[in-house]
Amino acid sequence: MSHYYYFKKYELLQIGSVSSIVLKRSSESDDLVYMVPVEGYFEKLLEAHNQTGHGRRDKMLYYMKQQWRIPRSAYAVTCQECDLETHINCGTLADQDTFFCSLCSKEKHIHDVQEDCHSRQKLAVNKMVTFSTEEFPELAAGDCITLAVSTVDRASIDFSRILGVVLDKQNEVYQIGTKAGIMKGWSSRPEIQKSGASMITLLDVRRDNFLTLREAAVAQSKCGGQGYKKCNCKVTKEQCSTKRCSCFKANMKCGSRCHNSNPCANKDC
Incomplete structure (x- = not known):
């Protein structure tokens, strides 16, 4: 020109x-x-x-x-992502030669936020796994452990943990055995605490019996486990000396709640 x-x-x-x-x-x-x-x-x-x-x-x-x-x-400027002609003020100029429309800019921002959240979640997961590995080291078969028992599965005067031994490990969960039998459910590592002394071995486990956590707690209880038992046996010569008595059948001594606290053959005094 x-x-x-x-x-x-x-x-x-x-x-x-x-x-x-x-x-x-x-x-x-x-x-x-x-x-x-x-x-x-x-x-x-x-x-x-x-x-x-x-x-x-x-x-x-x-x-x-x-x-x-x-x-x-x-x-009008062409968006580099969707080829839409849009107003230069209604988009984002990434650099001298790259322009994004408002929709593509929002999509890119959302994608960047999602990527950032994903990377932060992975960082948190790795941190959690590292902490868990250090706090709960792996157990081997034969290790003596204690297993927590909730208050609804034990008596108020019972111990809060029961003794057991690790029998097997699969998929990061452990099979626990006790002197009364093998636990039906498998336990995760945070539920288990390694014992400082070997008070039970693999040979002490009863292999032919499977029981729940409450049944295992009852087996190790000195008072019959969660709740209380009592009998209402009538006053006879053989009172509370046969399996017709619920206390005698459960291998327990009669207490003050039984048969109006009357004396019987299943009491210490």
Whole structure:
């Protein structure tokens, strides 16, 4: 394009020490329409966009036509992700040559947040696994352990843990054996506490009997386990000396709750 074209279309306006290029006017009374340099596109477009209530191209053109002149190519930019032409102010300029529309920008932000959350979760999991490995070292078959018993499965005067021994390990859970039999359920490592002394061995485990945690607690209890037993045997010569007595059948001594605290053959005194 020749210099003659520019001379016919534009003129130089000097105001003090500031020089600006404006559209050539037919008369001195015409409004000045400034040509905006490339480095000023963003500022002018942002002002027009905000002044028109986040308007699109046509509203912005109408607002600017009597003040500035910006090429139409500056209004629409192609998104690098979805190839959608959108307003330059309605997206994100990642770098000089990369532009994302508002939808792709939000999607990218959500993806980045998800990736960050995933990496932080993996970090927390690794930290938890490391702590668990240090706090609960692996047990081997034959190790003497104690197993916690909840308050609903034991008497109030019973010990809070029962003695056992590790029989087997599969999928990070352990099979526990006691003198009364083998536990039906398998226990995880945090439920088990290794004993400092070997008070029970693999040879002490009764292999032909399977029992629950409550039954194991009852077997090691000195008072019959959770709840209490009592009998209502009638006063006879053989009172509480046969298996018809619930206390005698359970290998327990009669107490003050039995048969109105009357004496019997199953009492120490």
